[in-house]
């Protein structure tokens with residue numbers, strides 16, 4: 001089931017049809033803050049009132065021209081302007097394919113540099129999402145270059161990749177903050193751990209490496225067992241709450257989100273917005289096919 005949704009997430013014609021469909025708002029409101037930056041800022045303000053930080057994701061990936069990449073960059077610059085004007089402690093999360101990585105590394109780096117420079121100037125951070133494994137090396141190269149120049153970057157590492165332990169060790173050594181997630185793409189068995197139990201075990205191992213040797217890591221998961229392991233480890237090692245943060249996705253496990261905040265932990269919510277929602281949305285369905293039932297119920301509700 002998971003791989004069917006992930007396969008569908010890559011189908012361009014279905015994507016065009018779905019994103020233009022009149023039911024799109026009803027479909028997406030479970031996982032997406034809204035179509036506009038104003039919607040995303042309103043959600044971030046509400047979260048701020050609940051002592052929760054946000055990271056804004058202007059939905060979109062794999063642009064096909066320098067013009068489209070520049071539009072993505074500018075939309076994120078506008079997001080940083082609004083974050084600053086609203087006095088929020090939000091960051092932004094970007095995908096490098098949205099900034100031109102498929103066109104050329106140089107084009108992508110120019111666009112990312114403009115954004116990171118602005119984030120640095122206002123005391124924010126750019127979190128660089130990790131896409132499928134064909135992009136991992138080039139993404140980490142951009143992360144390193146931007147960290148060296150600005151020191152306000154966060155990398156993302158996926159626990160399902162065999163290579164991730166080595167990547168974390170080298171990011172820890174360079175003092176680069178890491179968000180650890182399980183991984184959301186369809187990967188071949190040559191590069192990714194096939195069993196969910198083994199991915200979960202690797203997640204816990206990598207999480208400990210980050211908590212012990214990392215720089216302000218982010219534990220990004222909604223997995224109750226993993227969150228329990230994290231809290232136990234943090235207590236045993238007396239790791240101060242300001243040395244790391246938890247991260248979760250907008251609309252997922254609000255009960256756990258509230259628990260973490262009540263217990264005094266830092267939490268940041270990944271807030272997606274915009275009209276290019278289809279691939280993001282399909283990855284969320286792939287993680288939990290039961291969401292389809294939930295969505296169908298919502299569609300028939302008036």
Ligand code: FDA
Nearest residue numbers: 129130181182183184220221222223247248249270284287
């Ligand atoms: P798991 O999938 O095992 O889910 C544990 C529990 O969480 C489920 O039992 C369910 O209760 C709940 N849950 C999880 N997903 C749900 C869903 N879609 N709907 C409803 N409930 C759900 N991936 C990536 O490849 N690159 C990236 O850059 C990022 N970035 C990122 C940022 C943040 C802040 C988060 C939280 C996640 C990502 N991810 C990501 C996605 C990540 O790789 C992974 O696919 C999801 O977080 C789901 O994994 P869990 O750790 O939640 O565990």
